[in-house]
Amino acid sequence: MDNLEQFRAETREWLDANCPDDMRQPMRSEDDQCWGGRNWVFASEGQQLWMERMAAKGWTAPRWPAEYGGGGLSGDEAKVLGEELARIGARRPLSSFGLDMLGPALLLHATEEQKRQYIPDIINGKIRWCQGYSEPNAGSDLASLRTKAEDMGDHYLINGSKVWTSYADKADWIFCLVRTNFDCPKHEGISFLLFDMASEGVSTKPIKLISGTSPFCETFFDNVQVPKAQLVGTLNKGWEIAKYLLTHERAMIGGFGLAGGGMKGMGQMAAAKRGTRDGRLRDTSLRAETTAFELDEMAFGLTIERITDETKAGQGTGASSSILKMYGTELNKLRQELFMAIGSTDALNFDTDSKGALVRSWLRSKANSIEGGTTEVQLNIIAKRILGLPA
Amino acid sequence: MVMILNEEQQLLKDSAKAFLSESAPISGLRAMRDAGEDQLPELWTKMSEMGWPGMVIPDAYSGLDFGYVGAGVVLEEMGRTLALSPFLSSAVVAATLINQLGSEQQKETYLPRIATGEITAVLAADETGFFDLADIATQATPSDNGYILSGSKRGVIDGHNADLLLIVTDGEEGLSVFAVEPSASGVSCETRLIVDSQRAADISLETVSVGSDALLGTLGGASEALEFTIDVAAACSAAEMLGISIETFERTVGYLKEREQFGSKIGTFQGLQHRAAQLFAEIEVSKSAVLGALQALDANSEKRSILASMAKAKCAKVVRNATEEGVQMHGGIGMTDEFDIGFFMKRAAVCRQAYGDYHFHADRFARLRGY
Numbered sequence: 001m002d003n004l005e006q007f008r009a010e011t012r013e014w015l016d017a018n019c020p021d022d023m024r025q026p027m028r029s030e031d032d033q034c035w036g037g038r039n040w041v042f043a044s045e046g047q048q049l050w051m052e053r054m055a056a057k058g059w060t061a062p063r064w065p066a067e068y069g070g071g072g073l074s075g076d077e078a079k080v081l082g083e084e085l086a087r088i089g090a091r092r093p094l095s096s097f098g099l100d101m102l103g104p105a106l107l108l109h110a111t112e113e114q115k116r117q118y119i120p121d122i123i124n125g126k127i128r129w130c131q132g133y134s135e136p137n138a139g140s141d142l143a144s145l146r147t148k149a150e151d152m153g154d155h156y157l158i159n160g161s162k163v164w165t166s167y168a169d170k171a172d173w174i175f176c177l178v179r180t181n182f183d184c185p186k187h188e189g190i191s192f193l194l195f196d197m198a199s200e201g202v203s204t205k206p207i208k209l210i211s212g213t214s215p216f217c218e219t220f221f222d223n224v225q226v227p228k229a230q231l232v233g234t235l236n237k238g239w240e241i242a243k244y245l246l247t248h249e250r251a252m253i254g255g256f257g258l259a260g261g262g263m264k265g266m267g268q269m270a271a272a273k274r275g276t277r278d279g280r281l282r283d284t285s286l287r288a289e290t291t292a293f294e295l296d297e298m299a300f301g302l303t304i305e306r307i308t309d310e311t312k313a314g315q316g317t318g319a320s321s322s323i324l325k326m327y328g329t330e331l332n333k334l335r336q337e338l339f340m341a342i343g344s345t346d347a348l349n350f351d352t353d354s355k356g357a358l359v360r361s362w363l364r365s366k367a368n369s370i371e372g373g374t375t376e377v378q379l380n381i382i383a384k385r386i387l388g389l390p391a
Numbered sequence: 392m393v394m395i396l397n398e399e400q401q402l403l404k405d406s407a408k409a410f411l412s413e414s415a416p417i418s419g420l421r422a423m424r425d426a427g428e429d430q431l432p433e434l435w436t437k438m439s440e441m442g443w444p445g446m447v448i449p450d451a452y453s454g455l456d457f458g459y460v461g462a463g464v465v466l467e468e469m470g471r472t473l474a475l476s477p478f479l480s481s482a483v484v485a486a487t488l489i490n491q492l493g494s495e496q497q498k499e500t501y502l503p504r505i506a507t508g509e510i511t512a513v514l515a516a517d518e519t520g521f522f523d524l525a526d527i528a529t530q531a532t533p534s535d536n537g538y539i540l541s542g543s544k545r546g547v548i549d550g551h552n553a554d555l556l557l558i559v560t561d562g563e564e565g566l567s568v569f570a571v572e573p574s575a576s577g578v579s580c581e582t583r584l585i586v587d588s589q590r591a592a593d594i595s596l597e598t599v600s601v602g603s604d605a606l607l608g609t610l611g612g613a614s615e616a617l618e619f620t621i622d623v624a625a626a627c628s629a630a631e632m633l634g635i636s637i638e639t640f641e642r643t644v645g646y647l648k649e650r651e652q653f654g655s656k657i658g659t660f661q662g663l664q665h666r667a668a669q670l671f672a673e674i675e676v677s678k679s680a681v682l683g684a685l686q687a688l689d690a691n692s693e694k695r696s697i698l699a700s701m702a703k704a705k706c707a708k709v710v711r712n713a714t715e716e717g718v719q720m721h722g723g724i725g726m727t728d729e730f731d732i733g734f735f736m737k738r739a740a741v742c743r744q745a746y747g748d749y750h751f752h753a754d755r756f757a758r759l760r761g762y
Contacts, residue, residue: 267762298680
């Protein structure tokens with residue numbers, strides 16, 4: 001048995017013993033995710049055990065260095081772990097913007113002291129982070145942001161506001177883009193700050209979406225004092241970190257395009273609901289649309305695998321996150337449309353209990369191609385940075 | 392499985408690219424067409440000298456045993472230059488069927504000769520033009536010393552040049568395959584010029600008497616091998632379409648960077664930029680579809696058929712889009728015969744239909760997925 005197969009056997013055994021039964025059931029909705037953080041209330045004992053056990057092995061962040069509490073796994077080992085988790089239909093132990101966005105940026109740009117201070121709490125799910133990027137007048141044109149940080153000697157003084165801050169009302173800390181120089185081209189006066197959302201002067205106001213839920217907030221900063229040690233990277237050079245982090249955000253959102261683990265395929269669900277004739281889905285128009293969707297869904301899943309493998313082998317293209325983001329979100333919107341079609345008029349139910357989950361999820365998905373850079377912005381990036389089309 | 396080419400496969404791809412751009416440029420295809428011909432025998436001779444006809448044939452039968460990923464990367468490069476040859480029909484599809492179905496003796500008889508390029512073989516299955524193996528009327532009736540074959544086959548590409556026809560019959564026992572020489576009494580062949588300057592053969596079999604050794608495998612026992620062969624044909628034809636998509640796209644993007652209208656390069660217009668970016672993403676996704684399907688063939692994975700039909704359907708759709716946009720974005724010049732982009736659209740039309748079109752494979756995919 002080679003090392004990798006031994007790792008697989010050990011992993012399988014450990015997962016069998018440590019993954020609670022209720023964490024092997026498919027998630028029914030976004031509400032089943034575990035976000036961690038200072039104020040998190042676990043939905044079940046299983047959810048808590050699962051997060052804590054995985055975090056203790058560093059497997060909430062399998063590829064991060066072990067010295068900061070990560071799993072320290074090689075690319076191949078991480079792939080095996082992923083396969084073994086998928087095999088038992090295990091839920092993700094911890095959903096986290098710290099894991100998906102901030103952590104990779106800190107590992108690359110933060111000081112040793114900052115890494116030791118922030119990364120373990122991300123891995124353990126102790127601190128829940130939110131992202132302070134968009135502003136009322138800086139959406140697609142993010143670099144024109146105006147929230148300012150003034151140098152007050154021993155600290156920065158923050159004034160301004162953010163919008164579309166996901167879960168700002170539930171987060172413990174924020175990673176925030178601020179303007180530290182107004183007298184220069186817009187990309188060159190931005191800095192990257194970390195601060196506690198419990199700081200004096202921070203307030204949030206949830207934004208009610210068309211789905212009736214409020215995953216986003218407006219976030220206000222009124223004379224918030226931030227110690228200078230909480231600046232990441234170089235003053236006025238925050239845009240580079242911001243962009244690097246965005247590639248991770250896009251890859252994460254693009255992942256919405258993947259088929260859900262442990263779920264039946266769209267076509268089988270449609271067949272169960274609408275019936276079959278001679279083994280084929282009875283509604284031929286629905287069958288054609290579903291088939292086109294499943295073809296793309298499968299090809300997209302393989303694309304994520306291929307790009308992951310290429311990146312591991314040092315053949316990555318860098319701008320591929322824009323392709324995944326654009327494609328994955330459009331695919332997820334189509335998936336939600338098909339869920340609605342299959343769901344019949346029952347799917348229109350807007351009750352606040354689980355009966356209304358389908359329609360809310362459909363409405364929520366419309367934001368996928370807006371948040372994290374719109375589909376149109378991704379197309380601009382592909383056209384300019386990959387294809388080299390002239391400006 | 393790691394979704395990158397191994398060193399050997401990458402070398403093969405690089406050398407195929409170098410060879411084809413040198414030896415099979417589009418200008419050669421154009422000259423062939425203008426001379427009223429329908430094949431490039433010198434190109435096939437050169438490919439044979441390199442051993443390409445034995446690409447998927449096992450070592451034991453003098454093949455290169457490169458597997459389907461190997462065949463696929465070569466076909467992708469062939470798609471880029473529109474290299475015309477019986478590589479797909481004989482070296483990949485027919486060789487696969489013989490290797491899957493034939494007895495040891497039949498394999499020894501045919502495969503080494505296919506591997507050297509000495510003979511070509513071709514699958515003659517389709518009778519409806521829709522590649523539906525459920526619709527085969529050609530029959531094999533047992534006779535004193537073998538079988539009598541009667542029926543007809545339609546639109547067989549490379550059929551009129553092949554040295555061996557693999558005739559699919561249906562009957563109470565199920566599907567069977569017979570290896571028939573076109574010179575056999577009762578076999579006749581009419582050819583039609585098709586859109587990419589090749590010829591397709593309509594083959595008629597009138598009480599063709601063959602020996603019992605012409606039957607590949609057992610009577611009625613060909614279903615499984617034919618399904619595998621369809622998977623191979625689908626995935627490999629997808630690889631060729633991928634090459635066509637990539638090349639057409641690169642030429643089109645080159646034109647966007649060059650052509651000026653309204654005082655600007657047309658590539659500065661967002662309306663065109665977004666369509667180009669969209670198409671690029673689709674091509675990236677079809678690359679993964681092709682590699683996933685080819686690897687599943689080499690691994691003989693249980694998801695093989697689903698992935699093969701997925702790849703064929705996906706690439707058929709993308710190559711249609713790529714060639715349409717190729718002509719559209721070139722504007723008027725894209726519609727002229729003098730300009731090469733139309734050649735890609737024409738070959739793509741043939742590849743899209745070969746071995747089952749989008750609708751055939753989308754339907755097969757859905758059935759295999761249980762709906």
